[in-house]
Amino acid sequence: MVKSEVRVVCAHDCPDMCSLIAHVEDGKIVRVQGDPDHPYTAGFACGKVNRDADLVNSPERIKTPLKRTGPKGSGQFKPITWDEALDEITSRWKAIVAESGPLALLGYAYSAHQGLMNRGLVNGLFHALGASRLLAGTVCDTCCETAWEMTVGPIGGADPEDVVHSDLVISWGADLAATNVHFWALAEEQRKKRGVPIVVIDPRRTRSAKAADLYLPIRIGTDAALALGIMHILVRDKLADRDYIARQTLGFDKVEREILPKFPPQRVAEITGLAVADIEKLAAMYGKARAAMIRLGEGMTRLTHGGQALRTVALLPGVSGHYAVRGGGALLLTAASCDLNYAAVRRPSGPAATRNVNHLRLGEELLNMKDPPIRALYVSANNPAVTCPEVHKVRKGLLREDLFTVVHDPFMTDTARYADIVLPAASYLETDDLYRAYGAYWMQWGRQAARPQGEARSNFDVAQALARRMGLGDRIFSLSPQEAARELFKGATGPAAAADPAKLFAGEPVHIAHEFKGQIFKTPSGKLEFHSEQLVRQGVSPLPDWNEDPVEVAEAAKWPLRLLTAPGYFQAHTAFSGVDFLRRREGKPFCVLHPTDAGKRGLKNGDEVRLFNDRGAIGLMLQVNDDIQPGVVLVPGQRPTGEAVSGTINMLCSDRYTDMGEGATYQSTWLDVGPWKSS
Numbered sequence: 001m002v003k004s005e006v007r008v009v010c011a012h013d014c015p016d017m018c019s020l021i022a023h024v025e026d027g028k029i030v031r032v033q034g035d036p037d038h039p040y041t042a043g044f045a046c047g048k049v050n051r052d053a054d055l056v057n058s059p060e061r062i063k064t065p066l067k068r069t070g071p072k073g074s075g076q077f078k079p080i081t082w083d084e085a086l087d088e089i090t091s092r093w094k095a096i097v098a099e100s101g102p103l104a105l106l107g108y109a110y111s112a113h114q115g116l117m118n119r120g121l122v123n124g125l126f127h128a129l130g131a132s133r134l135l136a137g138t139v140c141d142t143c144c145e146t147a148w149e150m151t152v153g154p155i156g157g158a159d160p161e162d163v164v165h166s167d168l169v170i171s172w173g174a175d176l177a178a179t180n181v182h183f184w185a186l187a188e189e190q191r192k193k194r195g196v197p198i199v200v201i202d203p204r205r206t207r208s209a210k211a212a213d214l215y216l217p218i219r220i221g222t223d224a225a226l227a228l229g230i231m232h233i234l235v236r237d238k239l240a241d242r243d244y245i246a247r248q249t250l251g252f253d254k255v256e257r258e259i260l261p262k263f264p265p266q267r268v269a270e271i272t273g274l275a276v277a278d279i280e281k282l283a284a285m286y287g288k289a290r291a292a293m294i295r296l297g298e299g300m301t302r303l304t305h306g307g308q309a310l311r312t313v314a315l316l317p318g319v320s321g322h323y324a325v326r327g328g329g330a331l332l333l334t335a336a337s338c339d340l341n342y343a344a345v346r347r348p349s350g351p352a353a354t355r356n357v358n359h360l361r362l363g364e365e366l367l368n369m370k371d372p373p374i375r376a377l378y379v380s381a382n383n384p385a386v387t388c389p390e391v392h393k394v395r396k397g398l399l400r401e402d403l404f405t406v407v408h409d410p411f412m413t414d415t416a417r418y419a420d421i422v423l424p425a426a427s428y429l430e431t432d433d434l435y436r437a438y439g440a441y442w443m444q445w446g447r448q449a450a451r452p453q454g455e456a457r458s459n460f461d462v463a464q465a466l467a468r469r470m471g472l473g474d475r476i477f478s479l480s481p482q483e484a485a486r487e488l489f490k491g492a493t494g495p496a497a498a499a500d501p502a503k504l505f506a507g508e509p510v511h512i513a514h515e516f517k518g519q520i521f522k523t524p525s526g527k528l529e530f531h532s533e534q535l536v537r538q539g540v541s542p543l544p545d546w547n548e549d550p551v552e553v554a555e556a557a558k559w560p561l562r563l564l565t566a567p568g569y570f571q572a573h574t575a576f577s578g579v580d581f582l583r584r585r586e587g588k589p590f591c592v593l594h595p596t597d598a599g600k601r602g603l604k605n606g607d608e609v610r611l612f613n614d615r616g617a618i619g620l621m622l623q624v625n626d627d628i629q630p631g632v633v634l635v636p637g638q639r640p641t642g643e644a645v646s647g648t649i650n651m652l653c654s655d656r657y658t659d660m661g662e663g664a665t666y667q668s669t670w671l672d673v674g675p676w677k678s679s
């Protein structure tokens with residue numbers, strides 16, 4: 001037996017970007033474990049990825065290209081060869097382009113493979129073709145990203161490893177024990193070694209909240225009010241850093257005059273549902289800390305006023321002055337500080353602008369876009385028939401007889417069932433790629449550890465094959481993954497540009513943190529912007545504030561429960577649904593109600609229940625516990641329809657936009673829950 005250990009990089013959509021060791025026996029991956037030699041991810045992988053040998057070797061993987069034989073959506077296919085599949089795809093695309101122009105094509109690819117080649121080159125293909133352009137990520141992080149950019153600028157936040165210098169850690173709208181396990185481990189170590197307190201602000205008593213020194217069960221959508229309340233107290237108690245405010249920030253005087261008087265602790269308590277004593281306690285801890293690090297989550301941004309919430313919290317370290325201190329400040333994302341030449345892969349050629357399609361409005365655009373309508377859709381590393389809001393519309397769009405749909409995925413997903421052609425995708429363990437973390441300052445080359453299962457091919461490989469058949473002559477479509485990765489360094493700046501290619505391509509993790517000189521602001525003023533002219537131009541209030549959203553108020557008057565959505569521990573979206581062990585660990589798709597709400601409805605733990613609103617009804621299992629608040633229904637993750645009693649949660653969520661970044665508003669969903677049987 002030939003045994004080997006290959007150093008690889010986890011490509012799942014996760015801030016940590018673990019370095020991993022794949023154990024290979026006779027060409028088969030038998031085990032995946034954390035790499036002990038990585039300074040940050042430090043030898044352990046999460047509970048999901050410890051099972052990634054099961055993911056690659058899953059009997060549910062698609063082995064060959066498939067062509068539809070039954071009606072759309074029926075899931076009836078026959079195997080075909082790669083040549084047949086690629087010929088059919090490109091001859092259909094060429095005919096569509098000849099009749100309707102390239103705008104009739106849409107590439108729909110997102111983040112399930114985080115590798116810069118396998119993620120980027122699919123976009124590069126459609127960019128070069130001049131197709132309609134996907135505004136990718138609106139289902140996920142464009143709201144928080146835009147809110148951060150309007151406040152701090154397009155630049156990374158605090159280095160999570162600097163938490164060794166922090167004297168207070170605040171996890172604000174993130175369940176770190178689920179979604180950022182290495183930061184969580186490092187923060188807990190600081191608590192054990194140095195007594196650094198951890199505060200968690202979350203409407204749900206998460207694993208992280210249960211382990212926290214102070215837990216604030218905030219009402220959904222009220223974070224801006226809490227942050228303004230803390231600012232109010234900092235000013236009142238003379239804990240604001242006036243020198244820092246004068247030197248590094250813009251517009252605080254207006255906030256102090258016009259906004260803060262509206263947010264005394266008593267009013268903040270009424271809005272947030274928190275006790276005045278807890279608000280005072282948090283403000284005192286924060287104001288007296290020397291270096292408080294706020295880990296900002298995306299949780300608070302998945303609703304109508306989400307941008308305003310994140311922006312307001314991101315302003316807090318400007319009042320305390322903690323942005324100047326190592327171990328202080330705020331961390332949302334880090335990727336914007338890695339200045340590689342991404343255009344080489346993502347935009348090799350093609351028009352500067354075409355026609356935009358918002359990622360979360362896929363259903364709407366498939367049904368209603370005109371001149372020309374979308375006639376060909378290529379989905380890669382994305383499962384919109386489950387993960388996109390208004391799933392009914394998405395599925396209706398995918399049923400269009402005049403739409404030619406190709407899905408590239410390792411598994412037969414709900415989306416793939418609607419395809420005309422399904423292509424088997426290689427997993428990250430079967431591909432070469434370059435990675436840079438989005439929640440830490442690391443970059444690493446990940447080597448292919450095994451040959452792809454069956455006839456599976458990587459995103460990179462398929463994008464190149466399609467490009468060549470479409471007659472695109474750009475060099476990037478004929479380079480190897482490593483040659484293509486080298487293109488990213490041409491014209492790159494900062495620590496990533498200084499990486500030694502010999503070490504990098506040998507698989508060594510490369511640290512890409514800038515030297516710490518305090519948080520840099522890349523806003524138009526070069527300062528932290530309490531007042532934002534950019535927001536004025538977007539028609540959004542330029543100052544941080546908290547107001548009720550009239551649409552939410554109207555919905556709340558109609559329906560008794562608000563949706564709370566959060567990642568699953570063992571099922572990250574749908575990417576692990578091909579692993580039987582993890583499916584069983586997560587359990588059948590479920591929702592959670594507070595005992596009061598369950599009692600009122602005569603429902604008990606383990607019941608099958610019906611969740612419904614104006615958009616439709618779905619069926620899930622019920623768990624009853626007081627980790628969530630009355631008036632809320634928690635639905636963790638998004639799960640395929642086949643696993644649930646019936647349907648999937650995005651059947652109940654609208655495709656309305658957030659206030660900033662045109663992001664998704666899953667949590668601006670109101671509904672009711674009743675017994676399943678009576679429906």
Ligand SMILES: Nc1nc2c(c(=O)[nH]1)N[C@H]1C(S)=C(S)[C@@H](COP(=O)(O)OP(=O)(O)OC[C@H]3O[C@@H](n4cnc5c(=O)[nH]c(N)nc54)[C@H](O)[C@@H]3O)O[C@H]1N2
Pocket residue numbers: 013110111112113118139140141302380381382383384387388389408409410411413425426427428459565566567572573574575637638649650653666
């Ligand atoms: N209601 C509700 N909906 C949500 C959210 C929520 O909180 N609530 N969260 C949103 C967020 S944050 C996100 S990021 C999205 C995620 O939604 P999606 O981007 O759709 O993510 P996944 O479900 O992970 O699906 C990715 C698909 O990619 C496939 N895949 C994995 N690796 C590869 C590969 O290397 N190549 C190819 N071609 N395919 C691959 C997987 O098998 C899977 O079918 O969902 C969003 N939807």
Ligand SMILES: Nc1nc2c(c(=O)[nH]1)N[C@H]1C(S)=C(S)[C@@H](COP(=O)(O)OP(=O)(O)OC[C@H]3O[C@@H](n4cnc5c(=O)[nH]c(N)nc54)[C@H](O)[C@@H]3O)O[C@H]1N2
Pocket residue numbers: 013014015140141172173174175176178179180201202203204206218219220221222223296297298299300301564565566567568569570571572573637667
């Ligand atoms: N295990 C696992 N890991 C994942 C994922 C996964 O699905 N599973 N998904 C990956 C992806 S694509 C993403 S985008 C990231 C997401 O990661 P993040 O968005 O950074 O944070 P989450 O851990 O999702 O935390 C969301 C938390 O916010 C809370 N929350 C909801 N509404 C509010 C609110 O109004 N205010 C406050 N303060 N809190 C609120 C929720 O209860 C939840 O605990 O995680 C990535 N990592």
Ligand code: SF4
Pocket residue numbers: 010011012013014015016017018045046047048049181182
């Ligand atoms: S913690 Fe994140 S990066 Fe690490 S193995 Fe798990 S999913 Fe991958």
Ligand SMILES: [Mo]
Pocket residue numbers: 013139140141
């Ligand atoms: Mo996401």
